[in-house]
Amino acid sequence: MADDQEPKAPFTRLPSAYIDRLIPPIARFLHIEAAGGAVLLLFTAAALILSNSDWAHPFLEVWETEIGLHFGEFEFVRSLKEWINDGLMTLFFFLVALELKRELVLGELSKPRMAALSFAAAAGGMLVPALLYLALQWGQPGVAGWGTVMATDTAFVIGCLALLGSRIPPSLRLFMLSLAIVDDIGAILVVAIGYSHELSWGALALAAVSIAAIRAMASLGFRGFPLYFIGGALVWLLVDASGIHATITGVILGLMTPARRWVSDERLYAILSQVVAHPAEELGSGDTRHRQSLLTAEIAARETLSPVERLEMALHPWVVFAILPLFALANAGLSLSFDELDGSISVAVFFGFALGKPIGIMMFSWLAVRTGLATRPPDLSWRLLAGGGLLAGIGFTMALFIANLAFDLSQIDSAKLGILLASVVSATAGIALLLPLPKDEHRPRTKRS
Secondary structure: OHHHOOOOHHHHOOOOOOHHHHHHHHHHHHHHHHHHHHHHHHHHHHHHHHOOOOOHHHHHHHOOOEEEEEEOOEEEEEEHHHHHHHHHHHHHHHHHHHHHHHHHHOOHHHOHHHHHHHHHHHHHHHHHHHHHHHHHHOOOHHHHHHHHHOOOOHHHHHHHHHHOHHHOOHHHHHHHHHHHHHHHHHHHHHHHHHOOOOOOHHHHHHHHHHHHHHHHHHHHOOOOHHHHHHHHHHHHHHHHHHOOOOOHHHHHHHHHOOOOOOOOHHHHHHHHHHHHHOOOOOOOOOOOHHHHHHHHHHHHHHHOOOHHHHHHHHHHHHHHHHHHHHHHHHHOOOOOOHHHOOHHHHHHHHHHHHHHHHHHHHHHHHHHHHOOOOOOOOOOOHHHHHHHHHHOOOOHHHHHHHHHHHOOOOOHHHHHHHHHHHHHHHHHHHHHHHOOOOOOOOOOOOOOO
């Protein structure tokens, strides 16, 4: 009888909403970033302690160990530190680009006026610190380090916001996450343009052809990640040979990754119903209809997540808990011998982050809202934005990355000191401004009649 039949698949679960696809990946990203901030802090402290201990010399020397390939006259060798900074950090920028692509297609940045607020704030948070740094260093040896003060450290900022718990609305977390991602993309573009060597146009042309080939593979329907990994490695080698900093490869390939899923929920349920309709045969394991249904169901279940989502889920823990801590261990070492430091560089870096970041973010955000270019969420008050602007002065990871390119050996420790001091002061000031907020501060107030 009809009453005894099983209900159809769509009625065996709660109705789904578009937001259900957005909240889990964002929440997962924020939780991993918050935990990653603690791990990053631990490895930074370890680097500082070891670089000022009796083991300082062997600790610093190990990162200069050369690793590479020799084939006759051909030599492809880098120090361990360079492999981390140029190779592994490409995966970090790839992950950043994946997150930006997902936000642009599926998240808050898909709404133009909401995206405009994050982009305007990020632009102010890059431009004003760089101009302030240049004003303080004009005519001095450290003037080339202007790019150091442009980026915000995502892991440490999200970690600070996690300490504040429910005092902070989700809108501030998403705003700071978007701002930091755009900051990082902007910073790597600055690296590619401002800190690259003399260009080899032949290698650059081959890299462009390889990128076009990867795009063609995606258009033709190739879906195996190993093939794209080989193509990405080839692009990395060609970009590196061209003289442009090879980490830009991660940004380009990340933004090229499809953010739309191949198999819809409806198609997946229809395919799964075929598995149920054709139960397993008791004997044999050949090319049966049941086996083909299972193989199709396996592919369909995997392809209900977009390539952006699958790659982000696979890479995020490795980047946050392995690559970034290893980068901090290799780059955060600082000999606290203040007699040899250039105070003017430390001061310029410090004020670029601690003062330039919040001023730039607040000024450009206000202008974007005032002119109607952007809209501000009701629960994102100007005080919250100011606190976020102060936290944006934590520029640890990208700042160290660019500092290693911009400064010579006699200046790098001065830049590191400015970065570390600015990060500590910015974190303290941001938390101090936001901590007194009551837990319901972010709820929009209703007007009394």
